[in-house]
Amino acid sequence: MANATASKTYKVPQPLPLDSGQVLEGVDIAYETYGELSEDKSNAILICHALTGDQYVASTHPITGKPGWWERMVGPGLPIDTDRFHVICANVIGSCLGSTGPASEAADGQPWGMRFPVITIRDMVRGLVALLDGLEIGKLHAVVGGSMGGMQVLSLAANWPERAERVLAIATTARHSAQNIAFHEVGRQAIMADPNWQDGNYYGSNSAPDAGLAVARMAAHITYLSEEGLTEKFGRRLQDREVPSFGFDADFQVESYLRYQGSGFTRRFDANSYLYITRAMDYFDLAEEHGGMLANAFANHPARFCVISFDTDWLYPTAESRHVVHALNAAGAKVSFVELSAPYGHDSFLLDVPALDRVVKGFLA
Amino acid sequence: MANATASKTYKVPQPLPLDSGQVLEGVDIAYETYGELSEDKSNAILICHALTGDQYVASTHPITGKPGWWERMVGPGLPIDTDRFHVICANVIGSCLGSTGPASEAADGQPWGMRFPVITIRDMVRGLVALLDGLEIGKLHAVVGGSMGGMQVLSLAANWPERAERVLAIATTARHSAQNIAFHEVGRQAIMADPNWQDGNYYGSNSAPDAGLAVARMAAHITYLSEEGLTEKFGRRLQDREVPSFGFDADFQVESYLRYQGSGFTRRFDANSYLYITRAMDYFDLAEEHGGMLANAFANHPARFCVISFDTDWLYPTAESRHVVHALNAAGAKVSFVELSAPYGHDSFLLDVPALDRVVKGFLA
Numbered sequence A, B: 001m002a003n004a005t006a007s008k009t010y011k012v013p014q015p016l017p018l019d020s021g022q023v024l025e026g027v028d029i030a031y032e033t034y035g036e037l038s039e040d041k042s043n044a045i046l047i048c049h050a051l052t053g054d055q056y057v058a059s060t061h062p063i064t065g066k067p068g069w070w071e072r073m074v075g076p077g078l079p080i081d082t083d084r085f086h087v088i089c090a091n092v093i094g095s096c097l098g099s100t101g102p103a104s105e106a107a108d109g110q111p112w113g114m115r116f117p118v119i120t121i122r123d124m125v126r127g128l129v130a131l132l133d134g135l136e137i138g139k140l141h142a143v144v145g146g147s148m149g150g151m152q153v154l155s156l157a158a159n160w161p162e163r164a165e166r167v168l169a170i171a172t173t174a175r176h177s178a179q180n181i182a183f184h185e186v187g188r189q190a191i192m193a194d195p196n197w198q199d200g201n202y203y204g205s206n207s208a209p210d211a212g213l214a215v216a217r218m219a220a221h222i223t224y225l226s227e228e229g230l231t232e233k234f235g236r237r238l239q240d241r242e243v244p245s246f247g248f249d250a251d252f253q254v255e256s257y258l259r260y261q262g263s264g265f266t267r268r269f270d271a272n273s274y275l276y277i278t279r280a281m282d283y284f285d286l287a288e289e290h291g292g293m294l295a296n297a298f299a300n301h302p303a304r305f306c307v308i309s310f311d312t313d314w315l316y317p318t319a320e321s322r323h324v325v326h327a328l329n330a331a332g333a334k335v336s337f338v339e340l341s342a343p344y345g346h347d348s349f350l351l352d353v354p355a356l357d358r359v360v361k362g363f364l365a
Helices: A121-134 A148-159 A178-193 A195-200 A210-224 A227-233 A253-268 A271-283 A294-298 A318-330 A345-350 A354-364 B121-134 B148-159 B178-193 B195-200 B210-224 B227-233 B253-268 B271-283 B294-298 B318-330 B345-350 B354-364
Strands: A008-011 A028-034 A044-048 A086-090 A142-146 A166-170 A304-310 A334-340 B008-011 B028-034 B044-048 B086-090 B142-146 B166-170 B304-310 B334-340
Touching: A008 A121, A028 A121, A044 A121, A044 A148, A086 A121, A121 A148, A121 A271, A142 A148, A142 A354, A148 A166, A148 A271, A148 A294, A166 A354, A178 A195, A178 A210, A178 A271, A178 B178, A178 B210, A178 B227, A178 B253, A195 A210, A195 A271, A210 A253, A210 A271, A210 A345, A210 B178, A227 A253, A227 B178, A253 B178, A294 A318, A304 A318, A304 A345, A304 A354, A318 A334, A334 A354, B008 B121, B028 B121, B044 B121, B044 B148, B086 B121, B121 B148, B121 B271, B142 B148, B142 B354, B148 B166, B148 B271, B148 B294, B166 B354, B178 B195, B178 B210, B178 B271, B195 B210, B195 B271, B210 B253, B210 B271, B210 B345, B227 B253, B294 B318, B304 B318, B304 B345, B304 B354, B318 B334, B334 B354
Parallel strands: A044 A086, A044 A142, A142 A166, A166 A304, A304 A334, B044 B086, B044 B142, B142 B166, B166 B304, B304 B334
Antiparallel strands: A008 A028, A028 A086, B008 B028, B028 B086
C-alpha cells in the first residue's frame, strides 16, 4: 500500500478516551471539505464513510486516481448539494488514509502495528466530534452515512444528540449479527494466516500480507452484492474463452472480477486497518451500549431521522433497518423510513439508484 | 491430514474417460456398504456424498472417529432402511478418502498433485457407474444425495437414465450460480495463497496448506447455515467471557465455532482435493451439457423423481430446485417436489428434520 496524504489534517489537541479504557494521544484526523461553510456555520453536513471508504467522497483518490466514492451524490446541484452545503468527510481513526491508525507512528517512533488499541464505532465518532469541535461546528445540518457510515451516524445521534439536526442512516444496522461477525472473522483469519502479516509487524518490510488481505476483500465483496445482481452481471459466462479450460485459471467472469477486486484493494488499504475496523464493526451493538434497549439510545431525541434500506441487501437487510425504526418510534423520535428496490444488494447505496437520490435530496432540503 | 483406508476398494479395470478429454487409468473407488444385497440385486440404493463428505455415511469415520455423516437417516429401521435395502456409498474421484485423487500416486510413483486432471460432476458419476458395473448392479432401487450429492444424482439420472428407478435430489441445483462460484473461488484463493500449498506439491513435506484450507472451510461453512440459524445458535454471545476483550481473540461464540470448524477440517481433508472438487461443482451446468435446455437432460425419462429443498437454504435456494422440477415437468417425467421448512439453512439435509425423514421414507417405499 502506498502512502496517502490528505489535503487537510486536524491534530486533536486533547487525548481521545476510548471504549476500551485506553486513551489515544496525538490523534490526527485527515479530512476533505466541499462547498462553503456559511457564516453562521449552519450548513455543514458530515458524511461518514464505510469500512474501506475514506475522506475522498467527491474528490480524486490520491492512490488509485479514481473519482471520489460518492461523486454521484455529492457535488454542485447533486442531492448533497455543495452549492448549498459545506460537506465534511473525515477518515476514521483506525484507517489508513491519513488519520491515526495502526500504520501511524506510536510514541516510540515505530508504527503502532497491533499495539494500536482496539477501537469501536463510538471511538471513531469521538474522533469525528473532536474534528467538529476543532472546526467550531456546533450543530450539523445533517450527518449522513451508509453501511459502517450509517453505524457512525446512529452512534453520533445516540451519544451526541445535539450535534445534528438531521440523521440519515442508509443500508446499515444497529448491531452486527452473527453472520456479519462470521464473514469478518473469515477475513481476519485470512490476513492473519498470511505469513507476511508477521503479527502486524510488516511495515517497512518488502512484503505486506497482500494475499491474505485480497482473500478477505473477496469474501467481503460477495456480501456486498446480491445473488441476483451477480447472476445478472456475470452469470456463468466465461472470461476470454469459449470453452472451459479444465484448469484453475479464472475461467468464469465472476472469478476474474473477484481476483481484480482483491488485488486492487491491497494497493490502497492497510491489512492491519482492515483488522481493526472490522473488529470495531463486530463490537457494534447500540442497544447494548444503552442498557440493552435500543429505544433508550434515542430517548427524547431532538433530531429528524431518515432510515433507508434496500430490498436486495442481505448484509444489512431491511429487517435491521426496521429494528432501528421501531426503536426510534418507541422513543417518540421523528423518523421516516423507506425500503428502496434496487438490484445491487448492499452496494446499492453507492450506485445509480435514482430513488435514493430523491429521498436524500428531499430529506436534506 | 492422516491417511484413511476404506474398508473396500474397487479397482476400475478400464480407463475412465473424462469430460476434459483426458483419461484416468488405474482408478480406485473406495466404498462402504450397509445391509444385504438381495439375490436379484434389486434393492440397492446408491448414496452420493457432498463436497467434504465421504463413504462413511453410516459408519465411524476412520480419521475423526466420529459417527457417519448420515447415521440419522441410514440404518436398520431408519428412513433409508438397511434391513430392507443394500446401501452403497463411495468416495468420489478427486476426493481423499481412498478413491483416486490428487493425493494418489500417479504412474510415476509420485503423488498427482496438481497434475491430476480437472474432473466434473459427470466424471465423478462415471466412477460411481463403473463401481456399479463392477458390483454387477444393473438398476438401482434409488440414487439419493444432498448438495453435491444431489448434483451427482441429477447427473446420473440425465446421463444413465436406466440405472436408477428412483431419483432423490435434496438441497441441490442443476447449475452453479455466480454466487456459488464466487464463494468457491474465495476458498481456492485462500488455499493457493498459503505458501505451504507450494503449487500443490506439499505431500511428504512437513507442512500442508492448513491455514488456507481452514479459511476456505470457514467461508464455505457460513454458506451452509442460515442467518437466522446463526443468530439463534450464537447471536452476539461472547465465548468464555462476560465483557469483550478489546483484542483479536475469538471473543464471540460464532468466531470460536468457525475457527474450530476450520481447524478440524484440515485434519480430515486434503487441500488439493478441495480445489478439484469445488472446481467440478463450479463447472456443473446440466442444461449446458444437454444443448442448453435442462428439459432435454430428462427427455422420456423412465424414473420417478423426488426433489426436496429447504426454505432457509440460501446456498441452493428453493428456486434452483423449482428450476429442476420445471424441467422435469416439461420433459414429462414423474416428479414430486417439496419445500421443507427448517431453520438450519443448507445443512438442513444433514440435521434433525423429521419431515425430511418422512418424505425420504415414503419415496423409497
